[in-house]
Amino acid sequence: MSTSPRRIAIFGATSDIAVAFARAHAAGGTRFALSARDGAALDRLAQDLKVRGAGEVTVRTVDFADLSQLPAIAEAMWGAFGGLDVALIAYGSLPDQAKACLDPALAEEALRLNFTSPALLVNTLAGYFEAARAGTIAVITSVAGDRGRQSNYVYGGAKGGLQTFLDGVRHRLHASGVTVLDIRPGFVATKMTQHLPQTGPLWAQPDKVASDISAAIAKRRAVLYTPWFWWVIMTIVCALPRAVFHRSKL
Amino acid sequence: MSGSDMSASPAASRTRLYGSWGNILRAEHETLAPRSVDGAREIAARLPAHSAIARGNGRSYGDVALNPGRTLVDMLGLDHFIAFDATTGRLRCEAGILLSDILAVLSRPDRDGSGWLLPVMPGTRFITVGGAIANDVHGKNAHGLGSFGCHVVDLELARSDGRRLVCSPEENPDLFAATIGGLGLTGLILTATLQLRRVPGLALEAEDIAFDRLEDFFTLDAESAQAWEYTAAWIDCLAGGEALGRGIYMRARHAPGVGAPPPARAPSRSVPLTPPLSGVNGLSVRAFNALYWRKLGSKRRKSHVGSYEKVFFPLDAIGHWNRLYGPAGFYQFQAVVPPEHAEPVTRELLAEISSARQGSMLVVLKRFGDIVSPGLISFPMPGITLALDFPNLGDATRKLLARLERIVVAAGGRIYPAKDFSMSRESFAKGYPALQDFLRHRDPAMSSAFARRMGIVEEEDAS
DSSP states (O other), X not given: OOSSOSEEEEETTTSHHHHHHHHHHHTTTOEEEEEESOHHHHHHXXXXXXXXXXXXXXXXXXXXXXXXGHHHHHHHHHHTTTSOSEEEEOOOOOOOHHHHHHOHHHHHHHHIIIIIHHHHHHHHXXXXXXXXXXXXXXXXXXXXXXXXXXXXXXXXXXXXXXXXHHHHHHHHHGGGTOEEEEEEEOSXXXXXXXXXXXXXXXXXXXXXXXXXXXXXXXXXXXXXXXSTHHHHHHHHHHHSOHHHHTTSOO | OOGGGGGGSSOOEEEEEEEOTTOSOEEEEEEEOOSSHHXXXXXXXXXXXXXXXXXXXXXXXXXXXXXXXXXXXXXGGOOOEEEEETTTTEEEEETTOBHHHHHHHHOOOOTTSOEEEOSOOOSOSOSBHHHHHHTTOOOTTHHHHOOGGGGEXXXXXXXXXXXXXXXXXXXXXXXXXXXXXOTTTTOEEEEEEEEOEEESOSSEEEEEEEXXXXXXXXXXXXXXXXXXXXXXXXXXXXXXXXXXXXXXXXXXXXXXXXXXXXXXXSOSEEOOSOOSSOSOSHHHHHHHHHHHHTTTTTTTEEEEEEOSHHHHOGGGGEETGGGGGXXXXXXXXXXXXXXXXXXXXXXXXXXXXXXXXXXXXXXXXXXXXXXXXXXXXXXXXXXXXXXXXXXXXXXXXXXXXXXXHHHHHHTTOEEOGXXXXXXXXXXXXXXXXXXXXXXXXXXXXXXXXXXXXXXXXXXXXXX
């Protein structure tokens, strides 16, 4: 596989990390198949990528929370350029944990968008990539999936489940030479976190996360903590004995 | 709800601390951050009177993009290219895109080294297109190509009455003229079409020449104007007496057939935090000026061919260099005086600075040509412009700035609002004779610390 992918599909293409990733790969005629819910934002991004040097950009609006749309979108994105080098799954939502504790509908919605939907999508895409015997399926999960915490276990639980699911898909695809990359960012200054302060040493910019993703794809890595120090933090958090952990407010 | 859904709402509101680039003032602002041109238009339509000002990448030294206690509309989310025609060189983009991005994406050498370049390049590439228009910035080629506004084909403006207007020399020409250099007070600039220029080689042939006194600057400048597209001089402002106005004349022109890759999108080195004391003091300024004056060696002349980065953007090499001035910050001062008074007034200004012993490291002297900017209250006008920065020593610095301002205005000159933090209302009105005309095009919702300081927006108007 060449280090610079030529055909990229992005699911949730208007997320800030996805935009930064796409822009970093636009020069040199890369072809993009983009999907997201906001059609106007997709069109704007498509124009932007073309000026930045993309060869061809197709867009498709889709509601990832509607699971019935997933097989068709997977097929359309795979078929746009007769196969893919990289599929990046970048959609998700950050639910209000306190509200999700009380409202089963809200919790269900968050679990569907952060676990069920991407898991089903990966499962479908895995079939295409397996047959082609090449390429990378990259999925943005979160460091929040590493250990359940009182402050966001609805989101964290969905992401943790997705991590395990990806582990299994990676096992399945190993024989066919397909890479499955599990991307675990920490705090990223994006519109998803716009209600938070977004300042301090732990906050990363989308550009940094995007360049880490590009490097991890080129190196065919399995799991990426981005920025790197989250690997250290999560190793410590996961190693804390339960008795100690439960006294924290994390 | 996916991340992309949130862009459907025009903006999230929150409070954030913003400062001027000179760090003279830092203040809490209510901020709105639109993610699209439609979102920005919706924001503009909901703004109350005298409430808000657009902010780009925060490189204005003074208070033109500050609005303490009120609203800033952070335009950095409008960062999309819209279209580029590689045959005509016309670029359409959103207003929050940075000049560094335009250079990185579009100014790439062809096989013969030629390419499309921004026609006007200010001293930093880390500013937005909207900010470049609102301050009608200029570069080292102002004598040949005028200001940034001279190359704006059209722009879209969101007004607080809900309208989204296309403005150009043909369409809404009055509003176009008010918006170029209009300090953001005519509404939110959403998009712009820029005419890029084809250059025979993206690399520059640059020459530095040491000169001993102010007269020599004018001689060198007169003989360079035709053959050298980019010109400016650094002045050793601590030199007095016979040596008053000595410095280094810098001139450059495109090297045909020689390419130059675009400069990096971000500085490789950065000042990580503001030191508790200013690193810029009498001692370091003396040392810097003495060394810089001698940097060309005994030949007193140096030339090279290479990237345009060092010629255009010397200060961009170190990120957050403004922090070196410590917590008290620094004042910038830039003024232009008409050609007929250029030499004596420049001499008077330099003598004033030299005798005040308040040295500056960055002292730039440059001639503006006769190309008239389309902006009603644009800063560039024919004459000589002098730019300096002074560490903030409190009263002593403000008094010096007031003396410099008096000399400039008495000579029929004007002060650059993008760099100002101390000009008087009288000097502003005198320096910008079209001010009353401009005020008719002001958007009633817009307001800034500068606008209130200048009495453009009355304090008592504010809710």
